[in-house]
Amino acid sequence: MGRYIIKRLLSIIPVLIGVSLIVFFLVRLIPGTALQMYMGTQVEATPEQMEELRRLFGEDKPVPVLYIEWVGDILRGDFGHSLRTGRPVLPDILSRLPLSLELTLFSLFLALLIGIPLGVISSLHQNTFGDFVNRIGGLLGLSLPQFWLAALMVMAFSNAGGWIPMGNYVGFFDSPLQNLKMLFFPSLAIGIGFAAVVMRYTRNSMLEVLQMDYIRTAKAKGLDRRKVIIFHALKNAILPVITVTGFNAGYLLGGAIVIEEVFALPGMGRLALYAIYQRDYPVIQAIVLVIATLFVLVNLITDLIYAVADPRIRLLDEAR
Amino acid sequence: MNTPRIFKNGIAAAGLVIILFYIIVIIISYFWLPFDPVAMDSKQILQPPSFSSGHIFGTDEFGRDVLSRIMKGTIVSLVISVSATAFGAVIGVLMGIWAGFLGGRWDNWIMRFADILFSFPSLLLAIFIMAILGEHTYNVVLAIGIVYIPQFARISRGAIYSLKSNEFIRAARSNGADNSYILFRHLLPNIMPPLIVQVSLSLSVAILLESALSFLGLGVQPPDPSWGNMLSSARKVMMFAPWTAVYPGLAIVLLVLGFNLLGDGLRDVLDPRLRNVR
Numbered sequence: 001m002g003r004y005i006i007k008r009l010l011s012i013i014p015v016l017i018g019v020s021l022i023v024f025f026l027v028r029l030i031p032g033t034a035l036q037m038y039m040g041t042q043v044e045a046t047p048e049q050m051e052e053l054r055r056l057f058g059e060d061k062p063v064p065v066l067y068i069e070w071v072g073d074i075l076r077g078d079f080g081h082s083l084r085t086g087r088p089v090l091p092d093i094l095s096r097l098p099l100s101l102e103l104t105l106f107s108l109f110l111a112l113l114i115g116i117p118l119g120v121i122s123s124l125h126q127n128t129f130g131d132f133v134n135r136i137g138g139l140l141g142l143s144l145p146q147f148w149l150a151a152l153m154v155m156a157f158s159n160a161g162g163w164i165p166m167g168n169y170v171g172f173f174d175s176p177l178q179n180l181k182m183l184f185f186p187s188l189a190i191g192i193g194f195a196a197v198v199m200r201y202t203r204n205s206m207l208e209v210l211q212m213d214y215i216r217t218a219k220a221k222g223l224d225r226r227k228v229i230i231f232h233a234l235k236n237a238i239l240p241v242i243t244v245t246g247f248n249a250g251y252l253l254g255g256a257i258v259i260e261e262v263f264a265l266p267g268m269g270r271l272a273l274y275a276i277y278q279r280d281y282p283v284i285q286a287i288v289l290v291i292a293t294l295f296v297l298v299n300l301i302t303d304l305i306y307a308v309a310d311p312r313i314r315l316l317d318e319a320r
Numbered sequence: 321m322n323t324p325r326i327f328k329n330g331i332a333a334a335g336l337v338i339i340l341f342y343i344i345v346i347i348i349s350y351f352w353l354p355f356d357p358v359a360m361d362s363k364q365i366l367q368p369p370s371f372s373s374g375h376i377f378g379t380d381e382f383g384r385d386v387l388s389r390i391m392k393g394t395i396v397s398l399v400i401s402v403s404a405t406a407f408g409a410v411i412g413v414l415m416g417i418w419a420g421f422l423g424g425r426w427d428n429w430i431m432r433f434a435d436i437l438f439s440f441p442s443l444l445l446a447i448f449i450m451a452i453l454g455e456h457t458y459n460v461v462l463a464i465g466i467v468y469i470p471q472f473a474r475i476s477r478g479a480i481y482s483l484k485s486n487e488f489i490r491a492a493r494s495n496g497a498d499n500s501y502i503l504f505r506h507l508l509p510n511i512m513p514p515l516i517v518q519v520s521l522s523l524s525v526a527i528l529l530e531s532a533l534s535f536l537g538l539g540v541q542p543p544d545p546s547w548g549n550m551l552s553s554a555r556k557v558m559m560f561a562p563w564t565a566v567y568p569g570l571a572i573v574l575l576v577l578g579f580n581l582l583g584d585g586l587r588d589v590l591d592p593r594l595r596n597v598r
Contacts, residue, residue: 014432015432015435015436015439018432018433018435018436019436019439019440020435020441022436023448026448026449026452027452029452029453030452072475074556090573091452107508135331136331138578139580139581139584140573141576141579142576142580143524143573143576143580144525144529144573145528145531145532145535145569145572145573145576146532147531147532147535147551148531148551148565148572148573150567151551151555151558151565151569152561152566154558154568155558155559155562155565158559178339218553250440250441250442250444251441251443253441253444254441254442254443254444255443257443257444257447258443260537261536262555262583273536276447276450276451276538277537284448288440288444288448289440291440291444292439292440292441292444295439295440295441296439299439304423315558
């Protein structure tokens with residue numbers, strides 16, 4: 001297991017290098033003159049802002065050198081300064097990251113809570129009317145734009161006392177209950193589409209497992225039906241669901257960006273959007289890098305969980 | 321026996337009917353719209369839906385007819401989603417075929433590149449690209465298309481790779497068939513089923529991505545109506561004029577559902593492995 005972990009850890013290094021290259025070079029596609037023009041509209045650029053401009057479009061140095069300097073700065077924890085405020089970018093990101101992560105985790109929890117039971121029930125009643133309704137409902141869930149759902153929730157529940165956070169966000173450590181109450185609808189808006197995905201995967205995976213011989217054996221032994229379904233079938237059917245959950249965590253995080261805007265939540269998504277509206281490229285660059293890195297790490301953790309849950313994966317890998 | 325298989329699958333047929341409905345709406349909107357979709361009317365601001373006034377979906381904050389704007393926005397959403405999917409599919413499939421067919425070093429480099437693009441959540445990547453390219457309809461197509469490249473590359477590469485070593489390919493080769501013959505006559509037709517399913521599902525996600533980008537003000541720019549930017553401007557008034565937000569959203573949901581139904585049904589029809597599971 002130790003060797004497998006090390007191997008997987010090493011394998012994310014080239015991916016992270018590739019991600020940083022893409023972020024770096026995409027930002028350099030912006031014409032530098034456009035940026036200088038934009039800076040010209042400011043009364044007086046502070047030394048930090050001038051320094052940031054030089055880092056972004058430094059014409060005195062070749063691009064590969066700029067890239068290496070940029071990566072070196074990042075590894076030392078210096079993500080650059082905002083062009084608008086002149087403040088360092090990293091503290092702003094770190095102060096807003098927890099809310100976005102909480103939203104993502106809460107929506108993930110809701111999606112699993114809704115998706116897994118519905119998927120199991122659907123698989124037990126395959127090809128009945130209920131299964132059909134579930135399948136169409138699942139497709140409908142996939143078809144709902146998250147931000148529209150969020151807007152409907154704001155319209156419907158804004159008078160319902162504390163459920164809709166309208167500029168009066170309360171942190172988790174100030175009042176956990178009020179915080180969770182406020183994040184319930186935003187998380188539901190993000191998670192409902194994913195609940196549909198989880199339901200479909202659970203259903204298909206359960207259908208496959210339920211045909212296995214050991215399920216028939218368990219039933220033939222006279223085991224309680226509920227025990228067979230939960231401990232024999234679901235335990236094995238859950239593996240593909242773990243994978244799809246991990247690989248879609250980024251989708252939930254992306255959803256958080258839009259939903260924070262609708263509910264006026266002070267998370268990283270809002271920071272990113274305002275940076276985009278104000279053409280504050282160092283901030284955009286840093287946020288994209290942070291989110292992509294998180295996404296790569298989540299995928300890594302998913303792989304590791306999978307390897308713990310299914311020994312065949314790591315044994316096969318080690319045999320190679 | 322004469323009806324194509326796709327019509328026997330109720331789910332796929334339902335999807336086709338929905339998509340056909342939107343195509344008819346597009347054709348009608350070319351010849352007739354209830355009102356001028358961009359004409360502002362200060363006397364008709366935020367009228368609730370009513371049959372007597374003719375504004376059956378109501379009017380927006382500039383007095384423009386919501387139904388006419390939805391109809392006019394249909395072609396915008398559909399064209400963006402079709403072109404973005406086509407862009408991503410063509411480039412992605414070419415890359416996937418190249419990687420799968422040639423193998424070796426090419427395979428390694430191309431698939432690593434796909435992995436890296438995959439490391440960005442799709443909405444984030446699209447937002448990032450829009451932030452760099454600037455808000456323009458063409459750039460929406462490009463942004464969504466780039467998001468799709470790795471998905472199509474992976475699917476076609478996997479399909480080609482597993483086909484390549486099959487007996488019938490070896491037989492064709494021993495009969496003297498060259499690479500391009502094998503590619504076009506044997507490999508491409510066989511990887512079509514998973515690609516068709518992916519195209520249908522990609523069309524649905526493209527509609528959602530376009531509407532999210534336009535909602536954030538990064539996509540189609542007003543006064544051109546798109547469902548996303550209608551919802552964006554509805555945000556300011558939806559608390560007392562809910563119809564401005566409800567109907568454009570329903571237009572999105574129904575079309576996306578149509579593509580999802582089609583894709584899901586096609587998967588049943590085209591994927592023989594799933595057909596046997598039943």
